[in-house]
Amino acid sequence: MIYSNFKPFKELFKILALVLTPVVIAYIIWILVFTYKNLNHYSSWDLSNKQNLNALIFSRIINLIPNYIIAGNSNFELIKLNTEDKNLYPLLLKDYSWNSKYSRVSLSDKNMNYKAKIKSKGGSPFHFIHQDVSVKIKVSKKKLYKDKHRIFDLDKIGHPGIFNDVLAYEMAKELNLLMPEHRLVIVEFNQNKKFLRQFVGSLDEQLLRLNSKMPADIFTIKLTAKNRDNSLIKGTNGFSSPLSWKKDAVNNHFNYASKDPIRNLLNIFHNVVSNNQDINELIKLFDVDYLSRFLFFIQLTQSTHQDSEHNFSLFYDPWMQKFYPVVNDIMAWGGPFGNTLKQRIPKKEDMVVHDFINKTSMENELLDLLKSSLLVKQRIRELSSNTKSLKEIFEKKYIEYLDIAENDPALGGIYFTGSRLTSRPEVIKSLNLLYSYIDKSLNLIDSYEQPNLDYQTHVKEDVILKDKLIFYSTKDFSKNNVKINPGTTILLGPNVNIIFANVKMLGSKRKPIIIKRLIKDKAFGAVVIKESESSLLRYVDISGGSGFKSKYYKYTGQFSAHDVNNLTVEMCKFSSNSDYDDNVHLVYVDNFLIKNTIIKNSPSDGIDIDISNGKIENSSFINNGNDGLDLMTSIVYVSDSTFIKNGDKGISVGENSNLKINNSTLNENYIGIEVKDKSIATLLPTVSLRSNFKHDINLKKKNYRFSGGGTIKIPSSLDNINIKKDSFSKLEIYK
């Protein structure tokens, strides 16, 4: 060596040796002492075992490894996050807190840049044992992420079974369950760290809108993390009191703080548990088909993460008067892959499939009770006998994921999942293990007894209404098939409702059916059709009603149809309603036909159609206080109809609706037609728009959740019309 005989170097080495030896020794001692100290604290916190030691040592090693980019040119969607403070990402980890506040961040994907805010997420201390933290992102209302998401999570992946959750969400989609959008993405922080993460849409009103549900309450049990209460009474869980349920989405028709639906549910739940009340009273509050699919999903995914203390969300749809559990933070097939403290590649024999339907507890008192219902069991068995489409999806997705696992650069190298160092072979192995696990799970489901299809179904009795009938209190015919004879007059007392399921109102031109108020100046409630397979109104004249509001539901029209397939309204007349929002209100109506019908003199909207599809032919909407026809998330074809002198819009096409209108007239309304919020209206050449007071056509963006204005397609022959358009909307003229 050159320096070996050079004296000053010799001296330098001596000094270096003398100085560095104690430094190195001190450093080693420092590490040992702190590790021991932490181990002490860590262990005492969790009263635990070897796993703590492993977690701690892993965490230590992980934090010693420098940052590096793992993703390369991956095929996963890339989300880039850039912060002003370049150390923000590690800072998020440092300042981990359930009261963490949002910091500014700029977010970009392939095509767009977004202004956004970021904060760390995850409630319990378990969440920051890992190298990576899950984050919550909120973008500006003005520009939603992918035009859909205001708030979303970029969750860390907790174990080498990278595809577990994403596959479970695919299964949930196939089972038609309510769930947030979910996919795998690569997230890059400050052009430095890249991690594979899970994109999870928010659990709020947007979830309902994206799943074509009416915006209403979502209740979630929150008893952990910042909602943990150290004075919590022993034995309490989410089913003890409605106070432990928080609202993730709110129905603005009711008091913001109201928890009446969940209170009612819990009361019945305790009646069943304590007082031997019939379990069917509880089942009535759920859509049995949906509930069975949800329980089936839990069984399939072997997940008990939606338990009595957290993550269990129920959507209450007041138009259906039913609860729907929402898929939320499931941790599918997660058990064998370890837990937060230690992740592992399981052995095949460890992958035990639990029978949650018949034996093991779901760790959720309500679900455990509901699954014991014979009706639910029956439906689950029916589902289990028809798992073909699920198996097909599972096979297809497995091949797709295997290709990704084997070839995508994102899964190359060494990287962390949870606090485990993982690599491509482990991911492939985990996927193969998942395959055998799901196979086992499906085999168990297949082994359920074949359904006994001759179980008792409730047969609706036939009822005929005729002549003159007076009802002083609400009459419920929902357990009957009702036929109303021509010439029948029904008089309803103040606030009295009449409720039908399947009804045929068979009036004739000479002998129409008349439904009106009993006392001249006191409106009746509503004529309601719900949960109907098929209903018909012919020559019916309804007037003098209002609507009805209880603690749990609301009928906003004097004629309200909720959850109806095939509704036909012919030669009818709806007029002079009062108090409530609409004259006629259709929600979740599949395939309606309104023909030769007159809707007039309503104080507010003439007809309000939400999340429905059908046709309106040869009808008149005259002199209604607000809109003649109001659409929300509906597909409607209107022909040969007139919309005249309506106080607001002749037709309002809102919230992602699609309207086609032919051979119709929109005259003397305040606004002829208004198209907004990602809706599309097509006017055929035979449509006439004249003398509308403010505008003939108004195009705008109103609700930020739809991230766009309206689009209208008009023929070039339609001239001399007054159009107003904002910058989000589109006007297309065709020849």
Add this chain to the structure above:
Amino acid sequence: MLRHFKKLSMILLVLLIVVIYLIINNFDNKFIYNYYLELYHNSWSQTLKNTPQNLVRQNNYKIINGDDKKKIEKYISNSLKSFTRHSRNRDLLRDAIDQYCNSNFPSNCQKYITRYLNILFDQKLAGRYSAYLSEETLVHSIRLSKTPDANYISLISEANNRGILNYVYNIHDWVTFIRSFNTNLTIYDSDRAVFITNKNKFIEIPSGLDFILSTNKKVTINCETNCNVRESYKNGILFLERKSNTVFHEISSPKVTIYSLEKAKVMIKPTK
């Protein structure tokens, strides 16, 4: 000898680079164990020694003099500086705040309670000192409340008095809550929280819950230790009341079981 030094210095040079790199890297990323240090409050055992424990660990408030008050103040403000929800002294600190706020002229009560509740919500502490809470903390506390007990009543009535919120206490929540612990109670009148209990059955009142029970039939109380329940008769009706004097926790407030000797109507309400 020199030859050894050469080798050693080479090794040390490499080690030095590694050490410098690791230290820089550590400062950048911060070791995860530092979180544990913060989270589990490694100095708690030290602070515990200086705590005026004798002034706070009790079932009833003590009358404290100026010096003791200063001691408690010092303890509270020192503890709150590094307080997290995982701090080992959290219960002790809560009790100290409770004792302090019950002393004469507790000038810093609002400050301490706000800080404590913002880090770690405690329904009993919040309910007891609802009058001291800022508007923001009051709303926060109502939102985080879990049990429809006397403390919850106190929080929402305070909010109503100040005209902040339109919350109304819902007795049905209480009924649901009591029934979740009692598999044999039937509701007689949910608007008045009247239940029917069968002969030879127990009614369980969870630990840490203040209540008042009234009935005209014979019942007996079973308690492992002192339940802190006061018994009284008025016009042939038996009243059982538990009203805690301090913000106690489960350990010092055992579960109360009431044994019904015959089928009886009982009214169980949260203590006001």
